Amino acid sequence: MRVTLPHTLGKDEVRRRMHKHASEIGSFFPAGLASVTTDWPSEDRMSINAQVMGQSIPGGVEVRDNEVVIEMDLPLMLSVMKGPLEAAVKQQAGRLLAP
Structure with a gap:
């Protein structure tokens, strides 16, 4: 799964917000x-590792000048969650990147 989100905040501000809110990433998944x-x-680069239903999902966030790229390697068993997860990432990360 790969989600690219544009921003106009500058890398320093994006990194600051990512550090501050990193603990909220688990809320992107169902409770x-x-x-x-x-x-x-x-x-x-922030590395992410999610443990979901006994599966390890590695991923990361790359902060770029004008965008943030979020990637997670969903195992086949969890690929059915791709759509809802992408939507949650876009909504939550988009909120985080709002000016």
């Missing part, structure tokens, strides 16, 4: 379904 951990291996 109680996911346990999510995050890490920042580089200044512009």
